[in-house]
Amino acid sequence: xxxxxxxxKHLVMxxxxxxxxxxxxxxxxxAMYWYKQKAKKPPExxxxxxxxxxxxxxxxxxxxxxxxxxxxxxxLHLHALQPEDSALYLCxxxxxxxxxxxxxxxxFGNGTxxxxx
Amino acid sequence: DAKTxxxxxxxxxxGRAANLPCNHSTISGNEYVYWYRQIHSQGPQYIIHGxxxxxxxxxxxxxxxxxxxxxxxxxxxxxxxxxxxxxxxVRVGSSSGSARQLTFGSGTQLTVLP
Numbered sequence: 001x002x003x004x005x006x007x008x009k010h011l012v013m014x015x016x017x018x019x020x021x022x023x024x025x026x027x028x029x030x031a032m033y034w035y036k037q038k039a040k041k042p043p044e045x046x047x048x049x050x051x052x053x054x055x056x057x058x059x060x061x062x063x064x065x066x067x068x069x070x071x072x073x074x075x076l077h078l079h080a081l082q083p084e085d086s087a088l089y090l091c092x093x094x095x096x097x098x099x100x101x102x103x104x105x106x107x108f109g110n111g112t113x114x115x116x117x
Numbered sequence: 118d119a120k121t122x123x124x125x126x127x128x129x130x131x132g133r134a135a136n137l138p139c140n141h142s143t144i145s146g147n148e149y150v151y152w153y154r155q156i157h158s159q160g161p162q163y164i165i166h167g168x169x170x171x172x173x174x175x176x177x178x179x180x181x182x183x184x185x186x187x188x189x190x191x192x193x194x195x196x197x198x199x200x201x202x203x204x205x206x207v208r209v210g211s212s213s214g215s216a217r218q219l220t221f222g223s224g225t226q227l228t229v230l231p
Contacts, residue, residue, distance in 0.1 A: 004160070033218060042204065042221035043161065056218065090160050094217075105151065106219055108160030 003027055004109035006091050012115045015081060021112045023074040023091030032074040033106065034066060035090040043090055049074060081116045088113050121205045126226040129199075135192040137225050139205030142186040148209050150181060151219065152190045154201040154227075161204065161221075164190065195229045202226050 004025045013019045023032065031050050035043040048056035049068040063085075065077040074091055092106040122140040129135040141150065151166040165172055165179045167188075172179045178191040192199055204224040208217060 042223060045218045045220065048218055092160075105153075105163035105166065106161075107163070110158075110160045113158075 004091055004093055004107050006089075006109035006112050008112060009110070010113050010115075012117060013078065013081065014117055015083070017081075018077070018079045020078065021076040021089055021091075021114075023076075023109060024072055025093040025107070026072055027093065027095075027107065028071075029093035029095050029107070030071055031094045032068060033092040033094075034074070034076055035092065035108075037088040037090060037111070039087075047076075078114075081114075083116050086114055086116045121207055121222045123203075123205050123222065123225045125223070126228070128228050128230055129192075129195045131197060131229050131231050132194055135195040135199065135227060135229070137190040137192075137203050137205075137227060138187065139190070140187045141205070141207045144185050144207050145209070148207045150179065150185075150188050151206045151208055152177070152179065153204045153206065153219070153221075154199075155204070155224075156198075156201040164203075195227075197229050197231060200227060200229045 007022045011019060033048050034046040036046050037043040045058050046060045047066045052068045052071060063080050067075040067077060088111040090108055090111045092108045094106045095104045149166050149168050152164040153161040154164055155161045165174055165177050167179045167181055169181060171181060179188060181188045202224040204221050206219050206221060208219060
């Protein structure tokens with residue numbers, strides 16, 4: 001079990017569907033991250049949120065739309081995806097701000113395995 | 118962040134120590150060495166990190182050479198559950214606890230054999 005919860009665990013969607021991935025943490029962390037991991041490859045950073053504001057977008061296509069409605073939740077909205085977007089999508093969180101250790105590790109969820117048909 | 122080099126795969130007998138090397142010859146003075154592992158179908162799990170001194174926790178030990186150009190993660194008594202991909206990551210320590218992402222390399226697939 002991890003302290004970062006991702007839902008759903010598995011998702012199959014068609015190329016014309018709209019779906020959302022959800023991530024939740026209750027550790028008081030103020031930085032949250034989305035990573036994408038293709039089979040047999042390392043995770044690749046997509047987005048970073050800091051204090052609910054988007055701070056890094058690694059040139060991700062607009063068919064992926066992140067949202068951070070509050071300090072505990074992170075969503076990834078999906079629309080018009082392609083089969084090559086099939087991957088494991090990982091969420092992570094870490095402390096941020098005064099008093100937080102700037103070397104604090106990231107805590108990862110177990111991911112959502114997405115299949116685009 | 119500095120690039121790391123790790124062997125693609127390693128085997129270790131159950132109950133023996135697993136020693137996973139990592140080369141980070143271009144590391145800067147303010148960059149930390151982190152180790153994560155990823156068990157199949159799970160998210161990456163933090164193991165340990167260090168700057169200059171050797172570190173030990175309940176999971177592993179981290180040995181960093183004096184010139185900081187390489188390090189070794191030691192799992193003292195490997196079990197079958199330690200079979201995973203192990204990632205060595207070098208990351209700048211940031212001020213004010215600002216968000217600092219991790220950049221993963223290819224990692225080492227450690228297989229613990231019965």
